[in-house]
Amino acid sequence: MIPYDPTEHPHRRYNPLMDEWVLVSPHRTKRPWQGQVEKALPDERPAYDPACYLCPGNARAGNAHNPEYASTFVFENDFAALLPDGPHGRVDASRFFHTEAETGVCRVMCFSPRHDLTLPRMTVDEIRAVVDMWAAQVAELGARDDIGYVQVFENKGAMMGCSNPHPHGQIWANRTVPMYPAREDVSQRRYAEEHGGVMLLDYLADEVAAGERIVVENENWVALAPFWAVWPFELMLLPRQHVTTLPDLSASQRESLASILKRLLTRYDNLFETSFPYSMGWHGAPADGRDGSHWQLHAHFYPPLLRSATVKKFMVGYELLGMPQRDITAEQAAARLRALSEVHYMESAREP
Ligand code: H2U
Ligand code: ZN
Numbered sequence: 001m002i003p004y005d006p007t008e009h010p011h012r013r014y015n016p017l018m019d020e021w022v023l024v025s026p027h028r029t030k031r032p033w034q035g036q037v038e039k040a041l042p043d044e045r046p047a048y049d050p051a052c053y054l055c056p057g058n059a060r061a062g063n064a065h066n067p068e069y070a071s072t073f074v075f076e077n078d079f080a081a082l083l084p085d086g087p088h089g090r091v092d093a094s095r096f097f098h099t100e101a102e103t104g105v106c107r108v109m110c111f112s113p114r115h116d117l118t119l120p121r122m123t124v125d126e127i128r129a130v131v132d133m134w135a136a137q138v139a140e141l142g143a144r145d146d147i148g149y150v151q152v153f154e155n156k157g158a159m160m161g162c163s164n165p166h167p168h169g170q171i172w173a174n175r176t177v178p179m180y181p182a183r184e185d186v187s188q189r190r191y192a193e194e195h196g197g198v199m200l201l202d203y204l205a206d207e208v209a210a211g212e213r214i215v216v217e218n219e220n221w222v223a224l225a226p227f228w229a230v231w232p233f234e235l236m237l238l239p240r241q242h243v244t245t246l247p248d249l250s251a252s253q254r255e256s257l258a259s260i261l262k263r264l265l266t267r268y269d270n271l272f273e274t275s276f277p278y279s280m281g282w283h284g285a286p287a288d289g290r291d292g293s294h295w296q297l298h299a300h301f302y303p304p305l306l307r308s309a310t311v312k313k314f315m316v317g318y319e320l321l322g323m324p325q326r327d328i329t330a331e332q333a334a335a336r337l338r339a340l341s342e343v344h345y346m347e348s349a350r351e352p
Helices: 026-030 124-142 179-195 199-210 251-272 317-321 330-338
Strands: 011-015 020-024 073-076 089-094 097-101 104-110 149-156 168-174 214-217 221-224 235-239 278-283 298-302
Touching: 104 124, 124 149, 124 168, 124 251, 179 199, 179 278, 199 214, 199 221, 214 251, 214 330, 221 251, 235 251, 251 330
Parallel strands: none
Antiparallel strands: 011 020, 073 104, 089 097, 104 168, 149 168, 149 278, 214 221, 221 235, 235 298, 278 298
């Protein structure tokens, strides 16, 4: 039999966090690509847009008005997917018709008053304010006895369904723990019971030793392409120390988080010289009152782009019906992101 070569031979990789598999087909990256590599149109936006419902002072749905905010600003989503008042718990459990009424809170969080910015184009101090607000929201909502999990996330770019380019994210807080964090909870709890350690800390130690999937790191944080990544340029961001939730981050961990976010998001933008679309979000220990010491806080970045500012990876056919599949390996993706500059292309372009 031919000896197995991970850069050559189709193989599958196991994701122990989600208990899933991904099919990797590295030989396909050698096939000729005749499509062009387009650049996106330059994104020229004003610092203030009178028609934007997220800009300071502007009107929102209903009769709401934003204050003249100067840093971050959080408000209840005017079209919330979850509502705080209402029934909860099992309402029907016949053989095939399980229903649970659910309650919760949805908020929108503006990262900056500036309509024309994105996280990588903000200063480290401004990003630090975003980190502090994320932590404050998780602390406040998580302390409520009608909330079991606080999901912080950002949808960036029209390609990811983001409705407004003003830099913003969302916070959805449920009574129950949503499906993916619940699955991560089971995996991490089982690992702690079986091995007596924290799964993602042990994983991080092995990744640091291997080195080939690390993209950026600093004294407190490591951003890496997970061994089991599904999306072409998927990343995971992890603290080096054992931390279970965003509010538990120390001042120095928050400071270095702001710094590594700027560096990694600048690399993302520089990859195809476009404002890189993605969905990102934080996973930490639930706020359901159970022990969460088996958890390690982390962020996932799921970007759809594959080959250029406009060519995205489709999760279709086999991915929907069989299992997720990727061509370039996590190691190749990490090497490409590692090779990029940490000076944002829009800023370097201005230099003569
Ligand atoms: P996106 O991140 O998907 O673009 O979401 C922006 C949110 O802003 C969206 O959830 C809310 C929408 O419900 N929104 C308001 O709360 N008030 C408005 O006036 C417009 C949009
Ligand atoms: Zn705006």
